[in-house]
Amino acid sequence: MASVSRLGTAALRSSLSFSSISARSASFNAARCYSSAKSQSLKERFAEKLPEELEKVKKLRKEHGSKVIGEVTLDQVYGGARGIKSLVWEGSVLDSEEGIRFRGKTIPECQQVLPKAPGGEEPLPEGLFWLLLTGEVPTEQQVRNLSSEWAARSDVPKFIEELIDRCPSDLHPMAQFSLAVTALEHESVFAKAYAKGINKKEYWQYTFEDSMDLIAKLPTIASKIYRNVFKDGKVAPVQKDKDYGFNLANQLGYGENKDFVDLMRLYLVIHSDHEGGNVSAHTTHLVGSALSSPMLSLAAGLNGLAGPLHGLANQEVLNWLFKMKKTIGNDLSDQAITDYLWSTLNAGQVVPGYGHAVLRKTDPRYVSQREFAQRKLPDDPMFKLVSQVYKIAPKVLTEHGKTKNPYPNVDAHSGVLLQYYGLTEASYYTVLFGVSRALGVLPQLIIDRAFGAPIERPKSFSTAAYAKLVGAKL
Numbered sequence: 001m002a003s004v005s006r007l008g009t010a011a012l013r014s015s016l017s018f019s020s021i022s023a024r025s026a027s028f029n030a031a032r033c034y035s036s037a038k039s040q041s042l043k044e045r046f047a048e049k050l051p052e053e054l055e056k057v058k059k060l061r062k063e064h065g066s067k068v069i070g071e072v073t074l075d076q077v078y079g080g081a082r083g084i085k086s087l088v089w090e091g092s093v094l095d096s097e098e099g100i101r102f103r104g105k106t107i108p109e110c111q112q113v114l115p116k117a118p119g120g121e122e123p124l125p126e127g128l129f130w131l132l133l134t135g136e137v138p139t140e141q142q143v144r145n146l147s148s149e150w151a152a153r154s155d156v157p158k159f160i161e162e163l164i165d166r167c168p169s170d171l172h173p174m175a176q177f178s179l180a181v182t183a184l185e186h187e188s189v190f191a192k193a194y195a196k197g198i199n200k201k202e203y204w205q206y207t208f209e210d211s212m213d214l215i216a217k218l219p220t221i222a223s224k225i226y227r228n229v230f231k232d233g234k235v236a237p238v239q240k241d242k243d244y245g246f247n248l249a250n251q252l253g254y255g256e257n258k259d260f261v262d263l264m265r266l267y268l269v270i271h272s273d274h275e276g277g278n279v280s281a282h283t284t285h286l287v288g289s290a291l292s293s294p295m296l297s298l299a300a301g302l303n304g305l306a307g308p309l310h311g312l313a314n315q316e317v318l319n320w321l322f323k324m325k326k327t328i329g330n331d332l333s334d335q336a337i338t339d340y341l342w343s344t345l346n347a348g349q350v351v352p353g354y355g356h357a358v359l360r361k362t363d364p365r366y367v368s369q370r371e372f373a374q375r376k377l378p379d380d381p382m383f384k385l386v387s388q389v390y391k392i393a394p395k396v397l398t399e400h401g402k403t404k405n406p407y408p409n410v411d412a413h414s415g416v417l418l419q420y421y422g423l424t425e426a427s428y429y430t431v432l433f434g435v436s437r438a439l440g441v442l443p444q445l446i447i448d449r450a451f452g453a454p455i456e457r458p459k460s461f462s463t464a465a466y467a468k469l470v471g472a473k474l
């Protein structure tokens, strides 16, 4: 229903009385200009589908709201809430055997059906974002329009650049990234409109605008951090006629390499969303449930992604592989790899890039990167090392007997691909994961606001209270 969207945009405009919002009218004009293009804009499509989606939830809850959908054991409570069904996440569902499906589509299916850039081989992240938000595969034109809209919204406020410039170069890139995203709060139309007073039904529209602005600015922010810490501090401007993946690759300084550009597109697609319970997704959703802006919500999620058991594992994997190489030299024999794996485990450390809280098979995100490597860098020595670890580690981890999943996850492969193209700075890798993760968690934040999701508040008990609950004497 395009009229809903137009009404919303009008309401949005009428409430934009703050000077900092009106300063941003260029970006809204750009957004309106793309909405008026022939094909339906993302906001229009989402608004059109919304009443039907709301009706589905209403009906489901009315007819089945009181049905029991699971039970919870004490072990689950003490075990990190594994398997407890308590979140709604529309964009993706993770099957322990099959891996992730984005709106019902596997990664290979997405690679097949999502629009690609002219001459590109990998799907455009713009298409994935559209799919996650609406459940539909966009047309080529819709994806091109989204690329243009993000490019049009990409200007980063000067104070954010200065803030990044003032960071010491040994402040971890993820801390710099989170800092900059937090500071983007200054630009939040949701926060300003809320302070002024808005109808609940309009929340999603402001959340949508903030999410689009936020996503649009991330490549410049991420690249500024990279170029400051590791290069000359200079960042190329966003090319307004190019897609998101190209611009990220180019601003990092690798736009000349067509394969790296395609890798960025694939990377941004596969790291985006992994259902709602992982730390970064759950945190973004949780903080957003307090009606914190998309900027503050994403920044909170990024802080979770920065942990070594979550997104930082891609950095850990590379460092671990280099340490292994130093120890075993060129001896990639099964025995040498086995011994090194055991030395890690016997030191009481985890093998980074292996295991998963939900998955019980090789992560399809790992497989898609492996296939990329087989096509583009089959003879790379680091790829050979990663392949050899893949052959040996599942057996060793199974024998070790602790991890429920001895197979590799997404982080076991990404760093080696980036290394190959010259992006060798492992401490930066999680920032790229963070840019991608924004594409997965922000659609759900828009949906949360559109569905009127309540503030999240599960119940906690003390150990004494749990003991009482289960009839135990301590």
Ligand code: AMX
Pocket (backbone or CB within 6 Å): 278, 308, 309, 310, 311, 313, 345, 349, 350, 351, 352, 353, 354, 355, 356, 357, 358, 402, 403, 404, 405, 409, 410, 411
């Ligand atoms: N190496 C060694 N031990 C491992 C292991 C690994 N790769 N994965 C799990 N284990 C151990 C756990 O530490 C735990 O030991 P404990 O009983 O002494 O505490 C035991 O096996 C059982 O753990 P689990 O139920 O199989 O895993 P989990 O759900 O608790 O944790 C994960 C999942 C990913 C944190 C864990 O597998 C791990 O630490 N892997 C290495 C780090 C990593 O690759 N993280 C990235 C995950 C993907 C992502 O979020 N980006």
